[in-house]
Amino acid sequence: MTQPRLGLPNPGDGLGLREEHFPHLMSTPPENWGVDWFEAITENLLDNHGWGMRVFEHVAAHRPVVFHGVSLSIGSTAPLDLAYLGKLRDLAERFRPLWISDHLCWTGVQGVNSHDLLPLPLTEAALAHVADRVRAVQDFLGRPLIVENPSTYLEFRASQMPEAEFLARLCERTGCGLLLDVNNVHVSSFNHALDPLEYLDAIPAEHVVQVHLAGPSDHGTHLIDTHDAPVPDAVWPLYAHVWQRCGPVATMVEWDANIPAFDVVAAELAKARRVREGLPLAA
Amino acid sequence: MQEAILAASDQGARDHVRGDNRLTAEDRIHIYARSYRQRLVECLESEYPLLAGLAGPTAFQLFAQGYIAAYPSRSYTLYDFGARFADWLDAARPPGNPQAVEAIPGALARIERTRAEVHRARGVEGAGPAWPGIDPAIAELLAMAGTRRFYRPDSMRLLALPFDFSEMLAGGEPIPPRPDPTLLAVARANYRVSCLPLEPWQYDWLVLLPDDPAQAVPADAAVANWLPFAVAQGLVASV
Numbered sequence A: 001m002t003q004p005r006l007g008l009p010n011p012g013d014g015l016g017l018r019e020e021h022f023p024h025l026m027s028t029p030p031e032n033w034g035v036d037w038f039e040a041i042t043e044n045l046l047d048n049h050g051w052g053m054r055v056f057e058h059v060a061a062h063r064p065v066v067f068h069g070v071s072l073s074i075g076s077t078a079p080l081d082l083a084y085l086g087k088l089r090d091l092a093e094r095f096r097p098l099w100i101s102d103h104l105c106w107t108g109v110q111g112v113n114s115h116d117l118l119p120l121p122l123t124e125a126a127l128a129h130v131a132d133r134v135r136a137v138q139d140f141l142g143r144p145l146i147v148e149n150p151s152t153y154l155e156f157r158a159s160q161m162p163e164a165e166f167l168a169r170l171c172e173r174t175g176c177g178l179l180l181d182v183n184n185v186h187v188s189s190f191n192h193a194l195d196p197l198e199y200l201d202a203i204p205a206e207h208v209v210q211v212h213l214a215g216p217s218d219h220g221t222h223l224i225d226t227h228d229a230p231v232p233d234a235v236w237p238l239y240a241h242v243w244q245r246c247g248p249v250a251t252m253v254e255w256d257a258n259i260p261a262f263d264v265v266a267a268e269l270a271k272a273r274r275v276r277e278g279l280p281l282a283a
Numbered sequence B: 001m002q003e004a005i006l007a008a009s010d011q012g013a014r015d016h017v018r019g020d021n022r023l024t025a026e027d028r029i030h031i032y033a034r035s036y037r038q039r040l041v042e043c044l045e046s047e048y049p050l051l052a053g054l055a056g057p058t059a060f061q062l063f064a065q066g067y068i069a070a071y072p073s074r075s076y077t078l079y080d081f082g083a084r085f086a087d088w089l090d091a092a093r094p095p096g097n098p099q100a101v102e103a104i105p106g107a108l109a110r111i112e113r114t115r116a117e118v119h120r121a122r123g124v125e126g127a128g129p130a131w132p133g134i135d136p137a138i139a140e141l142l143a144m145a146g147t148r149r150f151y152r153p154d155s156m157r158l159l160a161l162p163f164d165f166s167e168m169l170a171g172g173e174p175i176p177p178r179p180d181p182t183l184l185a186v187a188r189a190n191y192r193v194s195c196l197p198l199e200p201w202q203y204d205w206l207v208l209l210p211d212d213p214a215q216a217v218p219a220d221a222a223v224a225n226w227l228p229f230a231v232a233q234g235l236v237a238s239v
């Protein structure tokens, strides 16, 4: 029987560390940050000996941190990038993040990186392939990999199972954890005319280690995962549902474009607590 | 699928991707193709803001699209993506006069790329004073008089350019450069990156300075007066 959150801690409510907020964090005493933990983009830290690393050192000295990657390309047919993984392992030894996450996707083949989170055909063969690679990464890093569901804009004809089932079986086979991005469930469900609650109910609750919340952009025919807006109204009930099934679990708001002041993002994060307590969104 | 995204091609879309009455298979692939290009253009815009301002949106888009097609990213990090932009701009212009107007984008891109690299390079911040407890200015004087040896930190890069961009660099406004050869140091001190014009003798001395502290050489008497400034600006560090 798997323990809740794979036995990993619940550090509370967190935010993504963004350059726009460096001045605020460096000039505000940590006790006034109003945020329990931070998520750093792995690729922003690798090879960085500048101000960004200095700020991260400061943040990591005062709060738990997690690493969130975008270049692992766990679904690719290209060999795993051992240079990348080696640097990631060194960084993890230095900062001891609570966990390391990346996405269920591929980013490129033949040496090219699209820097996008491209969807996989959800087939038995892909599942076996991804499971092998997740195990290899976990062996290399010496810790469970936390896998995030991406936003998707297309589905392959070849797919044989829903994404939630693919993730559930991946967890079962590898013991990996899940970063459940509730906004991505909303976006993908809208784009493919699926039921988000059905998706959430198919996710193995005890593997969910972290939750992402974010605001997409509405293009009429489809939603795009732009992280440039407040969390939409439709996502909060889904989050409440996730909390019922998987909580208490680390919750985080992602804001990556048109980034407002730190306090505005922190206020968005505070809404999560109100939702958990069954209070109206606005104070 | 990668080819479809990189080339925004529709070939075989319907065979592999599901469409519906809102979005066809082609529409769905195009969402990825568009965001692929947009992400890389935005990456270049944020790394090359002065060039984007000077060239204007139409020309910059042409530069960016040409570069994306010629050098798709092959690194796990977007920080590497723009590394060859200046080389590509130089190669794409008609050969000849190094001070021709067509040579401006490549020269400016070289400054902006260097600034980006210096921003993340291994610097000398936090190295600690060599004489703890002694006023830094006095410590520096002691160093000049004594046996202190200097080296070039990775957070300092030298550039020799056919144009003088100092007005643009000072104000951040896209003011066209003057066609005067310039020697520049791009250096970081206290995590601030600056572009400092150099005299030929300063440039020559820095060029000869090793970047390996173990190989560091004593300061030349002629540069002794300039050294405190050079140390404060992060141009040189001492062993």
Ligand SMILES: [Fe+2]
Pocket: A148, A181, A184, A212, A254
């Ligand atoms: Fe996410």
